[in-house]
Amino acid sequence: MTNPPLNTTEAEILYLIWKRKKLGDGTPMTLKDIHGALVKHRRGKQSGLSLVAVKKVLQNLKARPAGLLEAIEVSHSGSGPRPLGYRLAPEKIITWPSTAAIVLALYNYPDHGPLERERFIEHIAGLGLVNEPTQAAPTKGQIEAQISACTQWNYIAEDQAGRLSSTRRVDDELEFLKAIANPGADIGHGVSRR
Numbered sequence: 001m002t003n004p005p006l007n008t009t010e011a012e013i014l015y016l017i018w019k020r021k022k023l024g025d026g027t028p029m030t031l032k033d034i035h036g037a038l039v040k041h042r043r044g045k046q047s048g049l050s051l052v053a054v055k056k057v058l059q060n061l062k063a064r065p066a067g068l069l070e071a072i073e074v075s076h077s078g079s080g081p082r083p084l085g086y087r088l089a090p091e092k093i094i095t096w097p098s099t100a101a102i103v104l105a106l107y108n109y110p111d112h113g114p115l116e117r118e119r120f121i122e123h124i125a126g127l128g129l130v131n132e133p134t135q136a137a138p139t140k141g142q143i144e145a146q147i148s149a150c151t152q153w154n155y156i157a158e159d160q161a162g163r164l165s166s167t168r169r170v171d172d173e174l175e176f177l178k179a180i181a182n183p184g185a186d187i188g189h190g191v192s193r194r
Contacts, residue, residue: 003064003065003172004172005171005172005173005174005175006172006173006174006175006176008175009038009049009057010057010060010061010176011173011175011176011179012038012041013034013038013054013057013058013061014061014068014069014088014093014173014176015176015179015180016029016034016037016038016041017029017034017069017086017087017088018088018095018176018179018180019183020037021087021088021095022095022183026087027074027085028070028071028072028074028084028085028086028087029085029086029087030074030083030084030085030086031051031054031055031058031083031084031086032051032083033085034054034058034086035049035051035054038054058071058086062086066092066093066153066154066169066172067089067092067093068088068089068092068093068173069086069087069088069089070086070087070088070089070090071084071085071086072084072085072087073085091149091153092153093153093173094150094153094155094173094177094180095180096132096146096180097130097132097180097181097182097183098129098130098131098132098138098146099146099149099150100177100178100180100181101127101129101181102124102129102143102146102147102150103150103155103156103166103170103177104170104177104178104181105120105123105124105127106120106156106164106165106166106170107166107170107174109123113165114159114161114163114164114165115163115164115165116161116162116163116164117147117158117162117163117164118162120147120164121140121143121144121147124138124143125137125138125140125143147164153169154167154169155167155169155170
């Protein structure tokens with residue numbers, strides 16, 4: 001059974017957890033942290049966003065076969081059981097803006113059919129992306145590595161002839177991928193569809 005695409009709240013939660021990681025803090029976010037960040041992100045508009053509703057969304061994200069989230073116990077100052085903290089599952093979900101941009105470039109490529117790998121790498125090299133660790137334009141080798149990771153994580157499929165195409169996972173996580181490829185953009189607006 002396949003999962004439906006992420007809804008706006010699910011994409012928003014993944015984005016907020018990603019943003020915490022990118023800002024250097026990186027500590028897992030508790031249910032209360034996520035709820036507070038959602039309220040702030042939505043500029044105080046809290047309709048239908050109780051702690052219980054957020055907890056249910058987190059459980060749904062954690063249960064997805066792709067393993068988007070991990071939950072671990074975190075320390076706290078009070079008594080009682082330690083709360084769970086949520087973080088993006090390492091090496092199972094895209095977290096670099098340039099990698100998200102690569103996947104979206106393939107998803108939105110005008111031909112919409114399988115694309116020869118070398119031609120796509122040339123296309124990506126001309127986009128002016130920035131490699132996060134080096135803050136420089138990615139080399140062809142780095143682009144190759146990002147494509148290989150995306151193939152391993154099932155964002156990109158490669159046939160025996162070396163042609164690339166995006167997978168259903170890109171459709172499922174489109175809102176999240178767009179948000180991290182363009183941090184600061186509103187989730188759920190200006191969606192590019194094939």
